[in-house]
Amino acid sequence: MTTQQIPTPLRLISLLIGVGMLFIGARFLLAPEVAEAGFGLRYNQPNYAFHSIKGIRDIFSGLIVVLFAWHQYRKPLFLTLLAGSIIPLADMLIVWNTPGSDLWAMLIHGSTVITLWLLCYFLGKSTPETTAGPSGNTNAYVKRISSVTEGGISVLEFRILPGERTPWHYHELFSETFEVLNGELIVGRGDQTLTLQAGQTATIQRGQTHFFHNTSDQQCLIRVTVSPGNLGFEQALLIAKGLAKDGLASESGTPKSLSDLALFTHLNDSHMVGLQRIAQPLFSFLATRAIKGGRLAYLIQKYATHAVIE
Known part of the structure; x- marks a missing residue:
């Protein structure tokens, strides 16, 4: 055993x-x-x-x-x-x-x-937190095109790998617009399920439940625009792709460490829905503890100070 x-x-x-x-x-x-x-x-x-x-x-x-x-x-x-x-x-x-x-x-x-x-x-x-190595995802990619720190909105371009998905969730602080640049993406929005091809977009309003899922066997390149701009969202995406590159995220893009997952949901203002809402207090506790323990500062310094993770 x-x-x-x-x-x-x-x-x-x-x-x-x-x-x-x-x-x-x-x-x-x-x-x-x-x-x-x-x-x-x-x-x-x-x-x-x-x-x-x-x-x-x-x-x-x-x-x-x-x-x-x-x-x-x-x-x-x-x-x-x-x-x-x-x-x-x-x-x-x-x-x-x-x-x-x-x-x-x-x-x-x-x-x-x-x-x-x-x-x-x-x-x-949950899976054990490991160090970077052969298990790292060499296809992890995100590029910060525009940042709220520059007085603008948050615009990022990133790659969604086959099988990568998010659970149903919503944001209270901003809306999101997904634009597919290459590939295909399934987007759930309220009671709708959309299949976006290259050149198509979908906007998610504040408070609207949604998810995305790459069900194809090809990578999907998308551009997401967050309005109003949100620094936490930018940092969360850079950190998530950085963790994936270092082998610290699952194939579905979820951070392997529960505390890192809690920090990710905290940074990008993700609110759970359904049965997962029961875990929200635990995630809030873990995020607060990780912030006090310096984990968030470490992740921001390692991943979120860059404009590109690839």
Whole structure:
């Protein structure tokens, strides 16, 4: 079994979940009636054999999670948590269908399911941060044509590689106009899905949900105009392509480090939609911590002071 570095926040959350399961298991063994009430069920004649069985189950599950997280077994941890989410889901349904059960306990079981699914989502996306090397993307390219620092709007030209995409999101500070210079690009805009060819444009207004995706097997060259100009957007794009060039981004263009991804969304004023909105507070925390720790200053100095990344 090989180890793969787990981003520190995800590792800490996983360890806390594992320790929490150990606590719950121990409580079922040492204080079964209290544990039963905490689970959300109450019986006039408790079956202590059941408590012992559940206690051992939770201790075993907690140990597995703690060991995988502690030793950086990212994929086994991801699979264990994903498969294990069926346990709190079943617990929630059991409490729900039992007369006289505790509604608050049912909600706790449900929130545990959501927490596990979110954690699995980020564990599945995150990969270890590496140094530049052969894995670097030599096709990463961005050119800053006009900058808000020069008193104008922000205009950048960049390459979108096959398979590269963004999730649904929106911006509050500016509108965007995409112009395809070469290739083909799928752009989602509100309830529309557009297929842009060379010479065609699409404008995304402030607050309008959108995404783009290069579904072809060819590179797509586009020019994006941001109005009003936004320095953070310029820096985010330069940093993203710089990370990709150094092998620190996935094939879909997503920074491999969760903190770098949080900084990217912070810089370019990206706001998540749908289920991903639940992760917004975590991203805000990670971005704030990365800024205080000097990571943002480092990335700006390394990548965003250039006019071209290629």
